[in-house]
Amino acid sequence: MTTKRIVTKRDFLKKAGVAGAGAVGATTLAAPYVKAQAPIRWRLQTYAGASLAEHVIKPSIDAFNKAANGEMVIDLYTADQLVPQGELFRAVQTGTIDAAQSDDDSAASPVDVAVFGAYFPFASRYSLDVPVLWEWYGLKEIWEEAYAEVPGVTWLSSGAWDPCNFATTKPIRSLEDLKGLRVFTFPTGGRFLERLGVVPVTLPWEDIEVAIQTGEIDGVAWCGSTETHTVGWADITKYYLTNNISGAWAGSYFVNSDRWNEVPEHLQQIYRLTIDSSHYYRQHWYWWGEAHYRTSGGKLELTTIPEAEWKTVEDEAMKFWDEIAAQSPRNARVVDILKKYAETMRAAGAPYRYG
Numbered sequence: 001m002t003t004k005r006i007v008t009k010r011d012f013l014k015k016a017g018v019a020g021a022g023a024v025g026a027t028t029l030a031a032p033y034v035k036a037q038a039p040i041r042w043r044l045q046t047y048a049g050a051s052l053a054e055h056v057i058k059p060s061i062d063a064f065n066k067a068a069n070g071e072m073v074i075d076l077y078t079a080d081q082l083v084p085q086g087e088l089f090r091a092v093q094t095g096t097i098d099a100a101q102s103d104d105d106s107a108a109s110p111v112d113v114a115v116f117g118a119y120f121p122f123a124s125r126y127s128l129d130v131p132v133l134w135e136w137y138g139l140k141e142i143w144e145e146a147y148a149e150v151p152g153v154t155w156l157s158s159g160a161w162d163p164c165n166f167a168t169t170k171p172i173r174s175l176e177d178l179k180g181l182r183v184f185t186f187p188t189g190g191r192f193l194e195r196l197g198v199v200p201v202t203l204p205w206e207d208i209e210v211a212i213q214t215g216e217i218d219g220v221a222w223c224g225s226t227e228t229h230t231v232g233w234a235d236i237t238k239y240y241l242t243n244n245i246s247g248a249w250a251g252s253y254f255v256n257s258d259r260w261n262e263v264p265e266h267l268q269q270i271y272r273l274t275i276d277s278s279h280y281y282r283q284h285w286y287w288w289g290e291a292h293y294r295t296s297g298g299k300l301e302l303t304t305i306p307e308a309e310w311k312t313v314e315d316e317a318m319k320f321w322d323e324i325a326a327q328s329p330r331n332a333r334v335v336d337i338l339k340k341y342a343e344t345m346r347a348a349g350a351p352y353r354y355g
Contacts, residue, residue: 040072040263042098047085047106047251049205050078051231055285056161057101060278067270072263074099079205086202092254093152099255105188107254111146112328117250119164119189120324121317123338125247125345125353127283130160137337143252146330154257156272159279161249162286164189166241167228168219169212173303175313184208185221189245192320193221196313212236221245225298226289234293240300243310245317 046057053076061076083091088107091097100107104117116123116139124130134140139158147155166172166183179197190200201217209232211217219237220228224244228234253275260268294302325335345352 039068039070040267042072042074042259043077043082044074044099044101045077045079045082045088045091045097046100047079047088047102049231052227053078055230056282057278059281060274063277064271064274067274068267072267084204089153089254092256093150095152095256095258097256098259099253101251101253103186103249103251106186109150111150112331113142113146113334115188115324115327115331116334117158117188117252118186119246119249120338121189121192121245121320122314123246124160124250127160127162127248127286129341129345130158130248130250131279133337133341134158137341139334139337142330142334152257154255154260156253156255157275157279158250158252159275159282160286161251161282162224162226162290163244163248164221164246165224165228165244166219166221166239167223167225167233167237167300168239168241169215169237170218171239171301171303172241172305174305175309181219182217183219183221184211184217189221192245192317195316195320209233209236223249224286224290225293225300226286229289229293229297229299234299238301239303240294240298242294242302242304243313245313 044061046053048056058076061074065073077097079085082097085102085106086108088097088100088102089104089109092100104111104114106118108114109117124133134143143155143158147153164185166181168181168183170177170181172178172181175196178193180199181197182199182201183193184203185193185198185200187200187202190198190202193200198221200221201211203211203217208217208220212219212233213236219239220233225234225240228237228240263271292298293300321335321338325332
């Protein structure tokens with residue numbers, strides 16, 4: 001015989017109250033972010049000085065802060081503002097700062113492939129070479145592999161900046177003119193330039209202008225024409241060498257791993273998208289500026305080392321590549337990729353390579 005249970009109004013209300021309390025508890029445990037909560041706050045330092053940061057990162061950070069809609073705010077700091085550039089990677093690793101935009105090389109990254117950051121001599125001819133190498137030739141996977149071995153830091157992305165030309169107070173019209181030239185440059189690029197008789201100098205960003213004006217250094221091998229004019233170095237140098245040792249600077253975005261893991265997935269995605277927007281902005285801004293300042297509005301006299309003479313520099317770079325490849329199996333893999341890429345571009349011909 002089945003007993004029919006009669007539910008009274010009192011029983012119903014009691015059960016509803018228990019269920020309601022459980023629902024509230026579940027909501028509390030898996031609470032979505034609401035604006036009433038304090039936003040996640042990051043400190044990000046870029047390698048760039050204030051005037052350059054206005055272009056190479058600030059638009060994307062402004063976009064992120066707007067898109068995050070109060071859930072997260074990134075405070076942007078420029079070169080050496082919180083920590084010296086040479087301590088930037090370590091500062092991200094220890095959590096002194098939460099994120100950084102920089103090349104691996106000058107930030108003193110401990111991975112073997114850091115030598116390919118910034119200006120690895122003749123690794124690229126155009127800015128598009130950099131994203132192609134990372135996205136389609138396997139460098140992205142190699143960088144992920146290398147940084148997976150470093151505790152505390154997550155590498156997110158690499159992109160292209162401008163070429164590496166000389167802007168100097170003295171004219172350069174032959175390789176002989178490079179001998180004894182004191183220039184502000186990057187660590188690995190400087191090691192290569194020493195083979196040509198150049199004296200590389202490392203200084204804080206804000207000291208460069210004064211160092212040029214006082215004659216402590218003869219100029220920079222740090223950037224292309226766009227940056228030279230944007231940061232004011234074109235006002236205190238006289239000459240611009242059209243030959244460059246690399247067609248594009250390769251820079252990366254790093255984050256402290258613990259801080260990154262605390263960020264909700266949708267905000268991580270927004271951050272990645274704004275990194276891509278920064279990569280895109282730099283592609284067209286630098287490409288515009290390099291031609292513009294050479295042809296109209298530029299303040300520097302252009303000089304050129306004859307092609308046949310400059311070819312000896314390219315040949316020397318290939319010896320440098322082999323020396324770097326011998327430092328580790330992973331470096332050898334990168335050099336093999338760079339060689340394969342160069343061969344492919346030459347075989348493709350114009351517009352990939354001329355001559």
